[in-house]
Amino acid sequence: MLVKGMSARDEASETGGEGTTRPSRPRPKVRLRMINAKVSRGSALFLGGLPFLFVAIVYLIASAQRLAVNPSDKLLPSPAQMWSAFLDLATVPDRRSGDLILWVDTYASLLRLFAGVGVATFAALSLGIAIGFIPRVRAFLLPFVTVVCVIPPLALLPILFIALGLGETAKITLIAVGVAPVMVRDIANRVMELPSELVAKAQTLGGNSWTMVLRLVLPQVMPRLITCVRLALGPAWLFLIAAEAIASTEGLGYRIFLVRRYLSMDVILPYVAWITLLAVITDWLLVRLSQAMSPWAHPLEAR
Amino acid sequence: MSRIVVHGLEKSYGDARVLERVNVTAEAGEFLSLVGASGCGKSTFLRILLGQEQQSSGVVIVGDGPIVPEPTPQRGIVFQRYSVFPHLTAMQNLLLVEDFRSGGPFGRVFGARRRKARQEAEAMLARVGLAHARDLYPASLSGGMQQRLAIAQTLLGRPQILLLDEPFGALDPGIRVEMHDLLTELWTEHGMTVVMVTHDIGEAFKLGTRVLVFDKVRHDPQFPSAYGATITYDLRLDRKTRASSHHLAKVAAMVGTTRPETAMATTAS
Numbered sequence A: 001m002l003v004k005g006m007s008a009r010d011e012a013s014e015t016g017g018e019g020t021t022r023p024s025r026p027r028p029k030v031r032l033r034m035i036n037a038k039v040s041r042g043s044a045l046f047l048g049g050l051p052f053l054f055v056a057i058v059y060l061i062a063s064a065q066r067l068a069v070n071p072s073d074k075l076l077p078s079p080a081q082m083w084s085a086f087l088d089l090a091t092v093p094d095r096r097s098g099d100l101i102l103w104v105d106t107y108a109s110l111l112r113l114f115a116g117v118g119v120a121t122f123a124a125l126s127l128g129i130a131i132g133f134i135p136r137v138r139a140f141l142l143p144f145v146t147v148v149c150v151i152p153p154l155a156l157l158p159i160l161f162i163a164l165g166l167g168e169t170a171k172i173t174l175i176a177v178g179v180a181p182v183m184v185r186d187i188a189n190r191v192m193e194l195p196s197e198l199v200a201k202a203q204t205l206g207g208n209s210w211t212m213v214l215r216l217v218l219p220q221v222m223p224r225l226i227t228c229v230r231l232a233l234g235p236a237w238l239f240l241i242a243a244e245a246i247a248s249t250e251g252l253g254y255r256i257f258l259v260r261r262y263l264s265m266d267v268i269l270p271y272v273a274w275i276t277l278l279a280v281i282t283d284w285l286l287v288r289l290s291q292a293m294s295p296w297a298h299p300l301e302a303r
Numbered sequence B: 001m002s003r004i005v006v007h008g009l010e011k012s013y014g015d016a017r018v019l020e021r022v023n024v025t026a027e028a029g030e031f032l033s034l035v036g037a038s039g040c041g042k043s044t045f046l047r048i049l050l051g052q053e054q055q056s057s058g059v060v061i062v063g064d065g066p067i068v069p070e071p072t073p074q075r076g077i078v079f080q081r082y083s084v085f086p087h088l089t090a091m092q093n094l095l096l097v098e099d100f101r102s103g104g105p106f107g108r109v110f111g112a113r114r115r116k117a118r119q120e121a122e123a124m125l126a127r128v129g130l131a132h133a134r135d136l137y138p139a140s141l142s143g144g145m146q147q148r149l150a151i152a153q154t155l156l157g158r159p160q161i162l163l164l165d166e167p168f169g170a171l172d173p174g175i176r177v178e179m180h181d182l183l184t185e186l187w188t189e190h191g192m193t194v195v196m197v198t199h200d201i202g203e204a205f206k207l208g209t210r211v212l213v214f215d216k217v218r219h220d221p222q223f224p225s226a227y228g229a230t231i232t233y234d235l236r237l238d239r240k241t242r243a244s245s246h247h248l249a250k251v252a253a254m255v256g257t258t259r260p261e262t263a264m265a266t267t268a269s
């Protein structure tokens, strides 16, 4: 196919030699396999935007239809209604408490989320490295962690509320307990996957167990740890919203479940979008953090 | 700088015997080339000398006493793969040696000691021709550059014994000759005992002061892994034997891989 295309091009340049300008070479038409066809930046942007556009259009049409039938319909509010409800929550102080509700909710939720995920990350790092690197600790803790991993965390929620009360501790603990075991196991696995050549070499250079943790294991697992945190944030939001729905006085999850009673879709939908935005930003920041901390693990992006 | 004595060494993995009745004594400063068919246990032997694995039975003495059953700074190693730390630049890889040696709680040296380590590392980088690559990560170094860095790093650890497991196996022939010259120079400068595994018989003859062939002498057709390999040929090289195509052809026939003519060409290079 390629050969045919090239000969066609040669002919074109010969016949077009009338003296004025050489005709632009017709590009050989080669049909690549689907899996090899490259996507340009522009079309990637376009293609990536399509699903969003599709959902937005479907929503707008459905919403407009419902509102045309019944202007006080609450189920599919118009963008304008949602925007004004959202702006109210963000800028107008609450009548009773005088708080700007959106920011109070966001602050409370993010604090819980980051505290829970932070505790889990610390556990993953310390326990995961200890389990992965030190055979004695592995023998001691790996069976336990493996069993804990299969307990559904939401089933622990009542126990946590009974044992720790309805305060912040129970919510943060739920998030930490919910995401930590999987992270611990993942980091331990990563440490065990370290090429034995590297560990042997570090020892021949005089590394002891502790200095090898600092200079070999820690930097080697850092990219994986950040990936772990990115993956853990999904379940973490789930546990956060579940805990807030049950016992809280502020928070994004609390608000959604509170206004559900009044069918306030004009608040719920923007809140869901807001949570999504927060999650996307967190994820993006983590990718950036990984690139900054472990440039060696991202050779392509670093260029 | 240290002699190695191996007596009656045997190594099995479960039922599979890999090495048996291995006896060898290497005097300080010798350069041993280990050759043998693929999978016959050369790397296993090297890992035992390194301390990464232990023999099933037999005695291994390194320097003044029985081998410590874990890797120590006494013995340096250069692997074919994972030979340097991918998360550190060339310079950082070399600085790491002093950091590890200090053994401090931060795994890092500071102040005057760091400046001195940096000078030493700069000198070593220049010595192996990597001064221009000091801030590159190993992923952006060529195979030959990575191995040069690995050798430099290992030498900064000042080992008495240098172990090499097919260190140049993945390199182009031209680069390989460069590496041979570098290794010979460094060995002459530092005078350590070297044990090098290679599948290139020409390389074995060119670099070593002694060539050891690993092979199985006993075979059980019903159960191929019943017997392990041992040292079947031990040739001390002087100027005459090194250049002799007769010895080279003999070893090549034992190993059954490299064609003697190509091996001769390597030795002559």
Ligand SMILES: Nc1ncnc2c1ncn2[C@@H]1O[C@H](COP(=O)(O)OP(=O)(O)O)[C@@H](O)[C@H]1O
Pocket: B013, B018, B036, B037, B038, B039, B040, B041, B042, B043, B044, B045
């Ligand atoms: N950890 C291990 N467990 C089981 N068998 C092994 C292990 N390491 C090596 N072997 C076996 O020992 C034999 C020798 O391996 P190796 O020393 O790598 O050979 P060489 O380096 O000479 O090519 C091979 O048959 C291999 O399958």
Ligand SMILES: [Mg+2]
Pocket: B042, B043, B044
């Ligand atoms: Mg091998």
